[in-house]
Amino acid sequence: MTYDLAVIGAGPAGASATIEAAKAGLDTVLIDEQRAAGGQVWRAKGPAIKAAPATPEGKTGDRLRAALAAVTADRHFSARVWDIERHTDGFRISAISPTGALTIETRAVLLAGGAQERVFAVPGWTLPGVIGLGAATALMKEQLVLPGNRVIVAGVGPLLSFVAHEIIRNGGKVAAVVDLNPLSVWLRCLPDLIGSPGLLVRGAWWRLRLWAAGVAYFHECGIRSIEGDRAVSRVTIGAVDANWCPLGAATQTYDADAVCLGHGLAPATEASRLLGADHQYDGGQGGWKPVTDDVGRTTVPGLFVAGDGAGVQGAAAAQLQGRISALAIAEDLGLLTTREWRRRSAPLILRIGKAQRFGRAMTALTIPRPGLIEAIAPDTLVCRCEGLSRHDIEAEIRAGANWPNAIKSGTRCGMGPCGGRYCTETVTELACRITGKTPGEFGIPTARPPLRPVPIGCLSGEFDYDDLPIPPPAPL
Amino acid sequence: MSQAFDIAVVGGGILGCATALRLAEGGMNAIVIEKSDLGQGASGVNAGTLSLQIKRVKLMPYALRGWAKWQAMGAAIGFHQTGGISLAFNQREADLLQERMTMKAEAGAPITLISGRDARAREPGLSDRVVAASWCPQDGHANSSLTGQYYRHQLRDARIAIREHCPVTKIDQTDRGFVLHGYGETIHARRLLLACGGWLKGVAALLGVDLPVRARVNTVSVTERGPRIMNTVVGHATGLLTMKQKTNGTVLIGGGWQGRGSPMNGRGLVDRDTLIPNLCLAQYAVPEIARLRVLRSWTGFEAHVPDFNPLAGALPGTKNAFVLGCVRGGYTIGPYISELMGDLILGRDPEMPLFDPSRPFDIETATRRIL
Amino acid sequence: MQHRPRIQKGVSRAATVRFVIDGIELDAPAGESLAAALMAAGIGTIRHGPMDGQPRSVFCLIGLCQECLVEIDGMQIEACRVNVSAGMQVNRLRPMDPIKP
Ligand SMILES: Cc1cc2nc3c(=O)[nH]c(=O)nc-3n(C[C@H](O)[C@H](O)[C@H](O)COP(=O)(O)OP(=O)(O)OC[C@H]3O[C@@H](n4cnc5c(N)ncnc54)[C@H](O)[C@@H]3O)c2cc1C
Ligand SMILES: Cc1cc2nc3c(=O)[nH]c(=O)nc-3n(C[C@H](O)[C@H](O)[C@H](O)COP(=O)(O)OP(=O)(O)OC[C@H]3O[C@@H](n4cnc5c(N)ncnc54)[C@H](O)[C@@H]3O)c2cc1C
Ligand code: FES
Numbered sequence: 001m002t003y004d005l006a007v008i009g010a011g012p013a014g015a016s017a018t019i020e021a022a023k024a025g026l027d028t029v030l031i032d033e034q035r036a037a038g039g040q041v042w043r044a045k046g047p048a049i050k051a052a053p054a055t056p057e058g059k060t061g062d063r064l065r066a067a068l069a070a071v072t073a074d075r076h077f078s079a080r081v082w083d084i085e086r087h088t089d090g091f092r093i094s095a096i097s098p099t100g101a102l103t104i105e106t107r108a109v110l111l112a113g114g115a116q117e118r119v120f121a122v123p124g125w126t127l128p129g130v131i132g133l134g135a136a137t138a139l140m141k142e143q144l145v146l147p148g149n150r151v152i153v154a155g156v157g158p159l160l161s162f163v164a165h166e167i168i169r170n171g172g173k174v175a176a177v178v179d180l181n182p183l184s185v186w187l188r189c190l191p192d193l194i195g196s197p198g199l200l201v202r203g204a205w206w207r208l209r210l211w212a213a214g215v216a217y218f219h220e221c222g223i224r225s226i227e228g229d230r231a232v233s234r235v236t237i238g239a240v241d242a243n244w245c246p247l248g249a250a251t252q253t254y255d256a257d258a259v260c261l262g263h264g265l266a267p268a269t270e271a272s273r274l275l276g277a278d279h280q281y282d283g284g285q286g287g288w289k290p291v292t293d294d295v296g297r298t299t300v301p302g303l304f305v306a307g308d309g310a311g312v313q314g315a316a317a318a319q320l321q322g323r324i325s326a327l328a329i330a331e332d333l334g335l336l337t338t339r340e341w342r343r344r345s346a347p348l349i350l351r352i353g354k355a356q357r358f359g360r361a362m363t364a365l366t367i368p369r370p371g372l373i374e375a376i377a378p379d380t381l382v383c384r385c386e387g388l389s390r391h392d393i394e395a396e397i398r399a400g401a402n403w404p405n406a407i408k409s410g411t412r413c414g415m416g417p418c419g420g421r422y423c424t425e426t427v428t429e430l431a432c433r434i435t436g437k438t439p440g441e442f443g444i445p446t447a448r449p450p451l452r453p454v455p456i457g458c459l460s461g462e463f464d465y466d467d468l469p470i471p472p473p474a475p476l
Numbered sequence: 477m478s479q480a481f482d483i484a485v486v487g488g489g490i491l492g493c494a495t496a497l498r499l500a501e502g503g504m505n506a507i508v509i510e511k512s513d514l515g516q517g518a519s520g521v522n523a524g525t526l527s528l529q530i531k532r533v534k535l536m537p538y539a540l541r542g543w544a545k546w547q548a549m550g551a552a553i554g555f556h557q558t559g560g561i562s563l564a565f566n567q568r569e570a571d572l573l574q575e576r577m578t579m580k581a582e583a584g585a586p587i588t589l590i591s592g593r594d595a596r597a598r599e600p601g602l603s604d605r606v607v608a609a610s611w612c613p614q615d616g617h618a619n620s621s622l623t624g625q626y627y628r629h630q631l632r633d634a635r636i637a638i639r640e641h642c643p644v645t646k647i648d649q650t651d652r653g654f655v656l657h658g659y660g661e662t663i664h665a666r667r668l669l670l671a672c673g674g675w676l677k678g679v680a681a682l683l684g685v686d687l688p689v690r691a692r693v694n695t696v697s698v699t700e701r702g703p704r705i706m707n708t709v710v711g712h713a714t715g716l717l718t719m720k721q722k723t724n725g726t727v728l729i730g731g732g733w734q735g736r737g738s739p740m741n742g743r744g745l746v747d748r749d750t751l752i753p754n755l756c757l758a759q760y761a762v763p764e765i766a767r768l769r770v771l772r773s774w775t776g777f778e779a780h781v782p783d784f785n786p787l788a789g790a791l792p793g794t795k796n797a798f799v800l801g802c803v804r805g806g807y808t809i810g811p812y813i814s815e816l817m818g819d820l821i822l823g824r825d826p827e828m829p830l831f832d833p834s835r836p837f838d839i840e841t842a843t844r845r846i847l
Numbered sequence: 848m849q850h851r852p853r854i855q856k857g858v859s860r861a862a863t864v865r866f867v868i869d870g871i872e873l874d875a876p877a878g879e880s881l882a883a884a885l886m887a888a889g890i891g892t893i894r895h896g897p898m899d900g901q902p903r904s905v906f907c908l909i910g911l912c913q914e915c916l917v918e919i920d921g922m923q924i925e926a927c928r929v930n931v932s933a934g935m936q937v938n939r940l941r942p943m944d945p946i947k948p
Contacts, residue, residue, distance in 0.1 A: 033910065040909070047878030047930060053857040083748055094748055116911060128848055128891040128904030135908035143883035144854040170854040230902045231848040231891040257849050276743070384906075384914065387898025400628050403641065406513035409520055410625035417700050417771055417913035422906075448774045449746050453700060453913070455922060457766030460756040465565060465605075468753045468760075473714040474732070474804070475784045476533050476576060700913075700923060701897055703941070724897070767921050 003027045003074075005329055006093055006106035008081050008271065011039015012315040013307025014112030015068050017322035021110075022071035024330040024344075029074040029104055031081055031095055033452070037065050039307075040114055040134060041315045046142045056202070057141065076102060082450035084109065084271055090302060091275075096458050108302045108329045111272055112322060115265035115286060115308035118425050119155075120372040121390070123380045124226030125261060133159040133262030137166070146172040148258020152235045154178035154223050155262040157366040158203060161217075163260050165206035168213050175254045176216040178237050180244045180263075183219045185365055192361035195354035196316065222375055224250045226259055235259060244371025264366025265312045266425065272309070273447035275300050281440035283367040284360060285311030287425065288444050295328035295345075296321060304329055313359030320352040373429050382430070383423040385416020393427055397434050404445040407431065414445055417453055481507045481637065483821065484656055484665035486644050486679055489519035490810035491800045491817075492671030493627035498818025500634040507665065508636060509658060511643030515624030517673045519807060521776035523696045523730030524620040525718040526808045527560045527709050528585040529577065529612050534785065535809055536583035538828060542812025546618060549811070553626050554619025558720065560709035561595050562610045563602070563761055570608035573713040577610040587612045601705045601762045615709045617720050617728075620807060639663070647682045653796060667821065668797040674739040674777025676787070676801050683794050687787065688837045689802060691777040693735040693744040695751055699768040701725030710761055717757050719765075727768060729758045735775035744775035780804065782837045788817055788830040799833050848891030848904075851883075864933035868917075875931045882908060882915050882927035893917065893926060894940050916940060 005021050007014045010032035018030040030037075036044035042061030045052060052058075068075075079097035090107040117134040119125070129148060131139070133155055136147045140163075150173050153164045164174045193200045210217055222244060224236040238250040265286050269279060272290040277298040279288050289311040296304040306325040307318035327345045330336035336344070376382065378391040388411055401407045404414075404427070413427055414420030428439050435442070483499055485492045488510030496506045508514070526546055531539045546555050562577070564570040574589060581587045588611050595609035596602045631638055642658035649655075653666035672679045674691035702725055710719045717731040733754040737744040751773055759766050779802045781787060786804075791797035800817045803809050816826035853860070860876035867873070868890065875884035882905045885893060892902035893915050906914040908927045915926040918938040926937075 046880060046883075048861045048876035049858065050861055051857070051859045052854075083746075085745070085748060092748070117907065126896065126901060126903060128893070128902050131905060132907050135906060138908045139883060139886075140854070143880055144858050145879075145883045145887055146852045146854060148851060149849055171856055172852065231904075258851075381896075381899065384896065384903070384912070387896050396625070399625070400632070400638075400640075401513070401625065403513050405516050406624055406640075409513075409515065409621040409623075412621070415621075415698075415772070417769075417916075418911060419771070421911050446743075446774075448772050449748075449751075450770055450773065452910070453769035453771050455767065455769045456699065456755050456759055457922075459752055459770070460759050460766065463756050465760055468756055469750075470712075470714055470716055470753070470757065471734075473572065473576070473716070474530075474532075476579060702923065767923070769923060 002090065003029045003104065003106040004333055004335065005108045005110060005326070006031065006091070006104050007110045007112055008093070009039065009112035009114055009307070009309070010034070010037035011112060011114050011307060011318065012041060012064070013114070013318035013322035014039070014110065015064050016319045017110050017112060017306060017326040018073050019067050019071050020323040020326035021330060022073040024327060024336050026330055026333070026335055029076070029106065031076045031079050031093070031104070033078065033080040035078055037068050040138070043138060043141050045144070049144055052144060080452045080454070081271070082452050082454045084275055086275065086300070096454050101458060101461055107333060108304065110325055110329065111303070111305045111309055112307045113268045113271055113309045115312050116268045116421055117262055118264045118266045119261055119422060120263050120426055121376045121380050121382050122223045122226065122261070123377045126381050126384055127226055127228050127232050128230065129228065129232030129257055130226060130259045130261055133163050133260050134265070136163045136260040140166050140170065146170060147260055148256070149173060150175045150256045151258045151260060152176055152178060152254060152256045153260045156180045157262065157264050158362045159262055161203065161206040161210060164210055164215060168210065168215065174215045175256045176218060176237070177210065178221045178223060179217065179219050180222050180240055180371065181219060181365055189361040189364070192357045196358040199316065199358055222246065222371065223259070223261070232257055232259055240371050244369045245374040246371065263368065263372060264363065265308060267309045267311060269309065270419070270447045270451050272298060272303070272305055273444070274449060274451065275303055277303060279444070282311060283439070284364050285313065286363055287439065296325035297328065312363045313356050314362060316355040317352060317359045320348050320355055324348050324352065368425065368429055370433070373426070373433060376426070382426050383413040383416065385418050386412040388413050390430065393430055394434065397431050402431065402435050404443050408445055420445060480653065480664040480666060481505050482665070483667040483669060484509060484654065484663055485669045485671055486656070487517070487670065487672035488514040488627070488638070488640065489517045489671060489673050490515070490623055490807060491803065491814050492669070493631060494811045494814030495669060495671060495800060495818045496636050497630055497634055498815045499821060500636050502818065502822040504822070506636045507639065507663060508631060509639045509642050509644055509656065509663065511641070513624055513640050514628050514638065518776045518778050519810065520620055520623045521696065521774055522620045522807045523718050523728055524617045524807065525709055525720070525730065526617055527612070527615040527711060527718065529560055529562050529580065529587060529610060529615060529711055530715050530718065531580070531585070531805045531808065532784065533579050533583045535805060536580060536585055538809045538812055539805065540584050541828070542809055543614065545811040549626070553622050555616065556618070556723070557614065557616035558708045559611065559613045560615025560711060561599055562711040562713055563595065563606050564608040564713045565605050565760065566607060569713040573608055573610055576713070585612060586614055599706055599708050599710065601764050602710070603761060603763050605760070617709055619722070644679060644682070649683070666796065669821065670791060670797070670799045671801060673801055674779045676779055676799065678740055680791065680799065683791070683797065685792055685794060687799070687833070688781050689779050691739050691779050692732065693737055693775050694730065694778050695733045695735045695746055695754060695773060695775050696728065696730040697751065697755065697770050697773040699727040699765070700771050702727070702768045705764040706762055712757065712761065717761060719758050719761065727765060729754065731757070737775070739777045744777060746773045746775055786813065786831040787833040788813060789820065789832045790834070792834045848889050850889035851886040853887050864931060866931055866933070866935035866937065868937040869939055877932060878930045880927055881917070881929040881931055881937065884931045885926060895942060900942065
């Protein structure tokens, strides 16, 4: 059978879209690699957790999961989408689920794959004990395990105070919060935040609690180095200037056994790039994002994007975007009249502006600045998978490899199993600095399947040799 | 006032770059113009198999003579001589293998036919379903990803001008040669070599020449690093599998299974319907590979003409213009045939005959053959 | 590495099961992610950087970075995407042997 709509990702955007689409009468299927809906922000607790105190994120997630359970739509969890192809008049999606290979045909696709964390290298960041800021949220929300016993929380953006707050709320100890931004940037974006008072109050509350708990919070400060023998044991920090460049000598060294490090989020564009949609660079929305109209239509007919994958704007906006896109898809497929589309989408469109303003203001705090590169020592690894240092990458660029694919081919940077997710941003900044290009001019490496690593044995399944469609041999 | 080059080479793949090097050696002032990066076409994305067992009989002498070039390039291009085994899983394939490998051996390749058991003795990871095999100690592989890096250094050392990210979109002929127009650039050259792989047809059309070039869309996949499961280049009687484990533990799987798309209307795409059988065949040959995860599958365009022989000579009807392309197994044979081509352009006598692009092509039969 | 504390306040977990990593027996609540269980057990190094040989451990916790790769039943899999079950046998990856000449 062919679905009307396949939604990839069951975070705020994808789950809300599925509910809206199902209500509009679309034959909808929802796929997510996690065990339950909720996405990164409202992730469900893992199966080991039988009971735990309620949290705001947990409650919102539970409401969303309950609403999703109430609609008629097929769903596949723990299913990783590894390929999406344009196929006849629609799309063909390939996934690997616990029960085996899954093939889904659909007229329209809504990509709601969210964002991925952006972590720029600092000396020592590959030591065990250093995890992403987003990783820390996942660990605490899903597994209810703390990232360490004495934690340094460092980087930029709103996740800093959230992570630090979660650690102390759950009885852990934060050695210090190290924020590259000055406090004034928060004050400057206040006008954009006022429209979402609930979120603003929560953010302020986290800061207040950190202050009350006596947690040191350093603004205009960055990590100089992380040290330890086989695991984190010391973290040295120092002041930075307005460009986040290290300023003067290091100021403090902390004993710590964990570092949560993050520099914002970037839209996960691998699927939209694989499908050949046009993309543009917008630092204010996390970097490369698909070109879309107001309702999430990409340049590929039938392909829509909603949520952080369309430009990082946060969960509140993601939810509304997902619903708006679902309605637009229903109208495009002729399952909703234009009048009905207007009636249902109007209240959502009215609300989305405020949510987007808030989300964009948060993302703007994390736009990369030159200091992120300044903080990387020549021998610091930039590409974790292939063990390549800043020096290795820069040597290749100086030798004339001035574009993403050329750097990748020459060094293997980005060819490893993470698919370049944790080095592409750094390489972009390094290359732009040497070549004078902007990230938009520099571009982004080509996306190819599989979107996630897949075991050959899962793809081949049970097969009969004689059934393999082996073509005739090449001419002798 | 822009300077005139002795020759402009359009296309920075292995054929264009290696020919430019020969021309510079011969004293010509050359420029290589590439629409993306050097070695991002077929030459940089191919499976890197340097296997005599999959070379065409007619091209075997070229592959054999070119072997020394790969040995000389060595580590800079990731060259490894490992030997190679081609497999047959049933009697039909065994017959095919015997017929094909005998002819290739007669053409000079050191190929011997061996039993399935001998094959497993050489390569213990092979499946026990192998009924017959062939062995060639001279087979090996190189790292095609390094093509761009390698030639960028070579061209620079030879003081050959390079223009990357400069697609040639218009070529004017004047009494003094050619004027090429690219990305905001105008380049003057007395001679011209078209070495633009799968894009040859479109670029030749800029000069009003119709070359019967088509492109195949070959698929290659790479796995994550894994424990060592094989040491040689493993192939199949039909040629539809090439597989080897690199020094870093990743396994590269190719064989020319067809993806979708064409050079002229954009990029090539992996087709799940051919990718999966390609992987099944690999797994059938070396069962352990089922445990490894594929990290990336991609495609590249491989050009050919109806008789599947190279185009290597003067561009039909265009003075001082040449074409080099459509070389089957063109990665293996590239460095050598490019030297011959360079010699031809330099007015020397090539050591081996080349392949006149003005020869007649029987397009009808060829179409039937590839279908 | 020091063990990572499991949050206790108001939390109840599934019954503990025993699993084995490289011959070391460890206990964790059934269904906890293997990555979290290893962190809680104070296992610092999950693998070594394939090129630099340096110790590595969980980094993204959402199945993307591949730093937590282990071997279970002969398959390489991310520890952050596997749940602990009774009797599970986990092996850490061994460094690669070089190609034979
Ligand atoms: C690691 C991480 C942690 C974060 N933590 C917080 C937080 O604590 N608080 C906060 O406000 N914001 C957080 N964010 C930001 C937050 O994700 C977004 O603002 C919000 O969740 C966006 O919603 P979304 O629906 O667009 O995407 P997401 O919530 O990210 O949902 C995307 C979903 O798509 C699924 N998916 C993606 N690709 C595939 C595939 N190929 N196959 C199958 N499924 C796939 C994912 O499993 C995921 O569930 C975090 C982001 C990240 C990356
Ligand atoms: C996937 C695949 C696997 C293969 N596996 C093997 C193998 O294992 N062993 C083997 O021996 N052979 C293999 N081959 C064949 C081999 O790769 C090719 O024969 C060889 O690389 C061709 O070299 P080339 O220089 O002619 O083409 P290319 O490398 O494609 O170079 C042509 C260049 O011209 C450029 N160009 C095109 N149009 C323009 C323009 N208008 N202006 C400027 N530049 C332009 C292109 O960007 C390209 O870089 C394989 C081919 C493919 C596609
Ligand atoms: S920690 Fe990144 S994949 Fe498991």
